[in-house]
Amino acid sequence: MITQKMKYALKALIVLADERADTDTALQIEEIARRSGAPKRFLEHIMLSLRNAGVVTSIRGRRGGYRLARDPRQIPLEGLLRQIDGPIAPLPCLSRTAYQRCEDCTDEASCRLRRTFAGVFWSYLLLLESLTLADLVGDGAPLPLDSIPEVQASD
Template identity: 45%
Template sequence: MLSKKTQYAFHALIHLAENVDKGPILISEIAKEKNISIKFLENILLELKNAGILGSKKGKGGGYYLMRAPKEIALARIIRLLDGPIALLPCVSLNYYERCENCKDEAVCGLHDVMSRVRDASLKILENKTLKDLVTKS
């Protein structure tokens, strides 16, 4: 399940993508348009900026903007950045692997096998869908 933080990040990113031609967008505009607390949104946008997804400009005409075109920002990257692993179990995670404490042998574990397939199916979608796909649908 996506956290509220990640959902808000996607809403803010969609707003920035929809207004990409307008230049930097103020946090207050995004917060008002998407009904997100400014304080919470500041933290989210700062995290996205630190990851190189957003840039910012201070002063008159300032605000946040996308560092790349919406078609170049994969949904999987945003989810991993803000929520961590996409996999439902740590033993099937590609980037955050941890052996499960109660599993004797992953090679014969049915749950491991099924969750690996769930991960692969999810990643097939999330790595191939981008912010542009969200804008097209909204």
């Protein structure tokens, strides 16, 4: 599950992508917060992280603000998830960026948990690596959401 921080980051990036499509002017943090529904104080930390990752640029001054550093089609969602939320693997022994042997594992080669979750994770990762910010703003190919069954909330 993605974190609330990630949701705010994606909503802010959608706002900047929409602005890029319209006028490509920099938006001040207050405006990004208003349009995205993210709290300004929380968004400031997120935008700093995105700037440090080269996803957005910041412009100083009275007419300054933030804008996308690249075309939305060149901003992969997988990289954003890792930048904001950290490792995305379900088990530490499957992580590409933060591999750690599981403390209770005696043999990775025969671990049933690792084998099962590896297949699920690699399928998820292949799909995720094919998506970009453009897919969120509608510039990419639409996903077939009508073929995904609705999930019922459970206690």
